[in-house]
Amino acid sequence: MNHSFLSSTFGTQYPILNAPMAGAASGQLAAAVSRAGGMGMVGVGASTTAGWIERELGVPAQSGHAWGVGVMAWALQDRMDPLHQILEYNPSLVSVSFGDPVPALKLVQASGAKTAVQIGNQDELRQALELGVDIIVVRGAEGGGHGRNDVGTLPLLQLALEATDRPVLAAGGIATARGVAAALAAGAAGVWVGTRFTTAQESIMAGPLKDRIASADADATIYTRTFDIAQQLNWPARYGGRAISNAFAEEWTGHEEELAQLVRGDSDMAERMGDARGNADVAMAPVYAGQAAGLTVSGQTAGEIVEELAGYRAVLKAAASWL
Ligand SMILES: Cc1cc2nc3c(=O)[nH]c(=O)nc-3n(C[C@H](O)[C@H](O)[C@H](O)COP(=O)(O)O)c2cc1C
Structure with a gap:
């Protein structure tokens, strides 16, 4: 129908x-x-x-x-x-x-x-x-x-x-x-x-992010709120994001409250994440993609x-x- x-x-x-x-x-x-x-x-x-x-x-x-x-x-x-x-x-x-x-x-x-x-x-x-x-x-x-x-x-x-x-x-x-x-x-x-x-x-995704997705396997992703916490974005907590896993997400996923405290305090985390995004540094910046990354x-x-x-x-x- x-x-x-x-x-x-x-x-x-x-x-x-x-x-x-x-x-x-x-x-x-x-x-x-x-x-x-x-x-x-x-x-x-x-x-x-x-x-x-x-x-x-x-x-x-x-x-x-x-x-x-x-x-x-x-x-x-x-x-x-x-x-x-x-x-x-x-x-x-x-x-x-x-x-x-x-x-x-x-x-x-x-x-x-x-x-x-x-x-x-x-x-x-x-x-x-x-x-x-x-x-x-x-x-x-x-x-x-x-x-x-x-x-x-x-x-x-x-x-x-x-x-x-x-x-x-x-x-x-x-x-x-x-x-x-x-x-x-x-x-x-x-x-x-x-x-x-x-x-x-x-x-319009930056070249290094596209390359990271194109070279990723289907099991390379992680579901995480850590990128949003680091950038102090107001995403409702029930919506995390699926991204290609990287050193930053692996370090902080499971330690979200600790990360939030760090960002609220005197740390330069938000600034570092902003720089990583600006420089397309795939070890720290979010590279949002799903399990279909293995098919890109x-x-x-x-x-x-x-x-x-x-x-x-x-x-x-x-x-x-x-x-
Ligand atoms: C890089 C990226 C950015 C996205 N941004 C948005 C967005 O701005 N608004 C939205 O409704 N969904 C957004 N989504 C989610 C998509 O609408 C959709 O749910 C998802 O891509 C479908 O799964 P797939 O990536 O496996 O095809 C985004 C997804 C990706 C991969």
């Missing part, structure tokens, strides 16, 4: 969205994904400036294709200005994730754009359904970047599909045509792919990645021999 939702609503050729990723999914990336037949999403972070929004959203807005934006609910709690500005560019879809989505969802619903929320467990699924969100994105614990570490993608996907007729997108660990086919065969309306696009040419390829364009993922059609045909 939901299989053609994305093509009939947004005119996409393939049921493939790039995940909105602050620090990776720029306007160029989103426009390239939309041009290639998927649906591009721009990631707007907590500290994104009005100038950045103006520069980046102008790109997909002029592409002639549908595109979307992802915002972080917790970061908008006390300042809705970025969302007002985003809506001026008429995105077709706005995803509101991580925190209380209600105030932002109201604004997006009033604008006429479709809404999406990433859910990571059954409570969040129930809440999203009650709020009348148009598209449910099930985001499994294997996914990259911030989110819940509660349930894997496949059980979450099945739970959501059993619970609703609304379109459900699968996120977390999907990085190849096989992964796309698996989600579609289960009944997903499409896939929401993050880590695989971090290494795209159009991704360096140097591809976003369009090439979409084309490769579109190989799901051959995978589904082969699976149909079981019918």
Whole structure:
């Protein structure tokens, strides 16, 4: 029933969205994904400036294709200005994730754009359904970047599909045509792919971070709040982040309270973390990516990645021999 939702609503050729990723999914990336037949999403972070929004959203807005934006609910709690500005560019879809989505969802619903929320467990699924969100994105614990570490993608996907007729997108660990086919065969309306696009040419992630992801194995990641604590970011504690493990995360994961005390005190930790991020020092800075890091390829364009993922059609045909 939901299989053609994305093509009939947004005119996409393939049921493939790039995940909105602050620090990776720029306007160029989103426009390239939309041009290639998927649906591009721009990631707007907590500290994104009005100038950045103006520069980046102008790109997909002029592409002639549908595109979307992802915002972080917790970061908008006390300042809705970025969302007002985003809506001026008429995105077709706005995803509101991580925190209380209600105030932002109201604004997006009033604008006429479709809404999406990433859910990571059954409570969040129930809440999203009650709020009348148009598209449910099930985001499994294997996914990259911030989110819940509660349930894997496949059980979450099945739970959501059993619970609703609304379109459900699968996120977390999907990085190849096989992964796309698996989600579609289960009944997903499409896939929401993050880590695989971090290494795209159009991704704005720094080169050394892309290289680290491209060379990582699937078991190289760690789920941790330590990077947020070190930077004194106000991420709700229930949303840690999955990143490529490094010396800093290994030292402090499990010692979060000690780290918080250190940062609150007189230490230069926040400054050192800021420098590490600025210098793309992968031994200290966060390199957010999920278990799909083991499946990334360096140097591809976003369009090439979409084309490769579109190989799901051959995978589904082969699976149909079981019918
Ligand atoms: C580098 C990076 C940055 C991310 N930033 C955001 C973000 O700004 N907003 C958001 O809603 N999700 C963000 N996410 C999470 C993605 O939306 C998505 O849940 C995740 O990438 C899916 O799992 P995958 O990485 O295995 O494909 C980010 C993920 C990564 C890897």
